[in-house]
Amino acid sequence: MSAPLSTTRAIGLVAGREFQTQVQKKSFLISNAIILVAIVAGIVAMSVFGGGDEERPTVGIVGTSSLSTTLGALGDATGSPLEISELPDADAGRTEIAAGELEVALIPGDDGSVVALTESDIDSTLKTLIDAAVAQEAQSAALTGQGVDPAEIAAAAAQATVTVEAIDPPDPEQGERMILAIVAVILLYMQILMFGMYVAMGVVEEKSSRVVELLLSTLRPLQLLWGKILGIGAVGLLQLAAYGVVGVGAALATDTLTITGTAISVFAGTLGWFVLGFAFFAVLYAAAGSMVSRQEDVNSTSGPLMFIILAMFFAAFSSIDDPEATWSTVLSWIPPFSAILMPLRIAAGVASPFQIVGTIVLMVAVTALLGLVAAKIYQRSILRIGRTVTWKEALGR
Template identity: 30%
Template sequence: MSARAPWTLVAGREIQVKLTDKNFLIGTGLTILLLLAAMIVPTFFSGSGANYEVAVTDAQGTALVEELETTLQEESAESSATPVTVADRAAAETAVLEGDVDAALVAGEDSWELLSDGPDTGGLGSALAEQVRTDALADNAASAGTTVEALTAGTELTTVDVAEEEGGMPPIVAYAMGFAFAMFFYFAAIMFGMQIANSVVEEKQSRIIEILAAKIPTRQLLLGKVLGNTVLAFGQLALIAAVSLIGLTFLDLDVALPGLAGAIGWYLPFFLLGFLALACVWAAAGSLASRTEDLQQTTMPLTMFLVILFIAGLNLEGAARQIFSFIPVASTLVMPMRILEGDTELWEPILALVLVVGFCALTIAFGARLYERALLHTSGSLSWRKAMTLAKD
């Protein structure tokens, strides 16, 4: 035996087995690819600017459309507004109806008219209306011997995003990131939890556990399995978080980075403690089974527990949601969402962490007790209640 602590050997083996598992590596790779696709693909649909062709009948109309193009390109370099000169109003109407142009701009008796095929002109109507207004204001100001700035002084309304000033983020982004946090913990808890349970039952089924238990104390075995899988889960989380943050810096969503960084700082300890609170119980669930086929029965209570927490965490509102965010394990799902939304005081996540630490101590003691009593039982699966009555091996 190595001079190292036995649990380090067990943890190292758990990590090595998982890192050489093609399914695990492919799953992690696909998760990262899907995450990058979710951030990058929308840019292909939103990145192209608007392109308009507008029929005009005179030089003034041509100048207005050209000025509109300059205005549009200040917002998006790919936008364009192209004037198409026609003979008269009748020709402009024909061009619109035949679909040769998007609309036509013609001078009326006292105002400009926009000719379109149907009532919906999209963004072109509002853009041209603003351009005509700006051009008319400039002409009127020049006639009155003043400036456009003087005429429009005090008429502008500026929108101030208070949430952004306070380091928050748009509500839709906060909800999406909170949902992603909750979803990741849910899947990590089930995937790595089942890995722990499956590792335990495979050793029982092959009778290797009898050799291991003779050489390594039972609690050292449990500690190695739990910590090995915790390192894997936490490492996968860190990798996905790093890819997300790097990806956001290349997108317009980088406005959410300040608030997101703080939320991730809180999410990491919640994730770690929440996972540890369940890991020993997953190991105990594996020890209750004698064959791989029995795992579904022995792990069902844990799976249902996580499903209920996940559904409740996403659907509760108001005071019920606030109370739920302090319940251990559920706090890993809900409290980070509240932090993202800016709905918490500093003491709230601190109190939730203290509560989950206490709960973690209880579940570790409970899981270790079950694990020690059921580990060498190989004659059929055990119920949770019956396992507690067995003598310690």
């Protein structure tokens, strides 16, 4: 008679079996290949169609007036660069405006006045720049007429600068941080919900086919429970890691994403919080699955878990605009909300090291306690074929 398997080896064998069963499914391989291709294609499309330079307003100036230099300098200084070209005469300006090649054609007069030709109307920003350039040209001409060098006036004015010192300067990476936070929230929601249901469905499948009776002839119930959770969890972690590596790699390669350190830390944090969030719900989904004998009855026992996951998702999305809100900060300390709110806060750069460590400890502690309760339910329910086991029966002494 062979010696009984050690707990570690038994759990490892069950986990390996679950892992191989999941990753060898054609549906799993094909669906993930399609998703990975879609991720790369979407990021490439964003870089091609969304990353182009903003089109500059086109202005033509008749002759070789210094107005061209003044207008170009003002546009650059105000963050509204212009595309300026030289025109031989006013008729050429009218022709290019009619053809849509110019927005405005400027015709300087001998008395300092300027005529601005346009098809219908001039953009208000462009009109302001033109007015300022014409006024500056007139001022320079007047100073020159009085024997004053305009260059000396400009040099003196340039020294009178204003230096801004912000008490709370804006984060230049805030936009990309928010994008990373949104992606992390969506991925965590989908992965925790999907792989939690995989655990429940797997438990029910073994129970309804009576395979569990054969397995329990050589394994203890807790060995089977934890082996299934670890095996399916490893598949979810592998899938999430593949999405992250391909997505972050493609975004960095196409310059869609530039904050390399933050992107990698958010990626690593998302993987870690998936492990914690999945473990929290997997033990509960396994217990819920053990209470029924048909897959169509799973929702009757696992429904409350789905509502909790949905509540986590909506809470996270509601706090994206203000991750430092009091309610969001308080809720992020409460398991299982920590699993989806903390990656968001880490991505937004508002989570302190104390909060990160503290929420991890709380999440692990609560998961361990729930694991004990779920294991008791699993042991009492897994061999009871037929009607659905009530919560009172499952938790009874």
